[in-house]
Amino acid sequence: MTILSILATILILLGLFFFFAGTVGILRLPDFYTRLHAAGKCDSLAAMLMICGIAIYNLQPFSFAALLISLKLFLVAAFVFIASPTATHAITEAALVLGVKPWKRTEKKRP
Amino acid sequence: MKTKVATFVIMLIFWVVLSGMFDAFHMTLGVICCMLVAHFSHDLLFYGDAKSTWGRGLLGVITYLPWLFYQIILANLEVAYVVLHPRMLDKIDPHVIRFKTKLKRPISKVTFAQSITLTPGTITVSIHDDKFSVYALTRRASDALPGEMEERVARALESGK
Numbered sequence: 001m002t003i004l005s006i007l008a009t010i011l012i013l014l015g016l017f018f019f020f021a022g023t024v025g026i027l028r029l030p031d032f033y034t035r036l037h038a039a040g041k042c043d044s045l046a047a048m049l050m051i052c053g054i055a056i057y058n059l060q061p062f063s064f065a066a067l068l069i070s071l072k073l074f075l076v077a078a079f080v081f082i083a084s085p086t087a088t089h090a091i092t093e094a095a096l097v098l099g100v101k102p103w104k105r106t107e108k109k110r111p
Numbered sequence: 112m113k114t115k116v117a118t119f120v121i122m123l124i125f126w127v128v129l130s131g132m133f134d135a136f137h138m139t140l141g142v143i144c145c146m147l148v149a150h151f152s153h154d155l156l157f158y159g160d161a162k163s164t165w166g167r168g169l170l171g172v173i174t175y176l177p178w179l180f181y182q183i184i185l186a187n188l189e190v191a192y193v194v195l196h197p198r199m200l201d202k203i204d205p206h207v208i209r210f211k212t213k214l215k216r217p218i219s220k221v222t223f224a225q226s227i228t229l230t231p232g233t234i235t236v237s238i239h240d241d242k243f244s245v246y247a248l249t250r251r252a253s254d255a256l257p258g259e260m261e262e263r264v265a266r267a268l269e270s271g272k
Contacts, residue, residue: 021191028194033234034205037248038194041231045187068131075128085228085235092234092246102205102246 004060011053018046031103032095040088044081051077118156119149171267172222178263182230190231193249204250211241214265223264230260 025038055070055077122145130137193202214220224235227245236244 018187018191021187021194025190025194028199029203030200031205033246034203034248036234037190037231040234041229042187042190044229045183045231065131068128071128081229082225085225089224089228089235092236096236102207104205 002060004056008053008057011049011056015046015048015050015053018042018049022046032100033092033102036088036092040084040091044084047080047084048077051080114156115149115153118153119145121156122148175222175263175267179226179229182226182260186230186232189251190248203248205246205248206250207236207244207246209242209244212243212261213241214261219264219267222267223261226260226264 019042022038022042025042026035029035029038051073055073058066058070058073060066123141126141126145127133130141132138193199196202212220212223214223220238224238224243227233227235227243232248232251234246236246238244
């Protein structure tokens, strides 16, 4: 177990935790918009962490081909970071234009 | 001409990373493709006022990114806490806030909107001129806006004028 393997494992486990939180959020939150919060964004950080973990793990044993593959993985992470908020924004605006009603806290009867 | 050369260099770096083959045939193909792309669409990557200031803009973005990552991690932890909390429905309070931004350049507005959407708990719904609509999950998430993030985006990208 080298130090790079340990670092990669930690990153992947952290990514799994955020994916878990995002999934729980999709299941528990009350309406479309709040679910988008969980779906669109916990995922961007989680995907970033996991891809970084995989890229670091892939670097050993070190070779030029492995470095190229890791660079490609980082490119994937960068594009996820640009595309994910754009998609979230587009879906939210489309839902608002179509008139999906947001959940309001006041609708809930409080004892 | 300068933008053509810059586009060509960026495209060639992309080609080398994505292809990973260095024999004469593949490199020649890459150079020809990159020259064609640079010739036809050099004004897409560096358009308008970005031509003269892109070097400084890049520097600003590089200094801005670490802070953004720190914020994303903080905000992710907070959303994870809210979502995993047993009495979640008492914690969340979805609402829309509207505010005006003082950012002028389109690129800084887009960066600001993407940063808002990336930090969990807030989604940018729309931008009309300088009016932002932001959908927030909790009161705490919306209290921080526009605030420090706008300042930092302004410092990173607006100063290049």
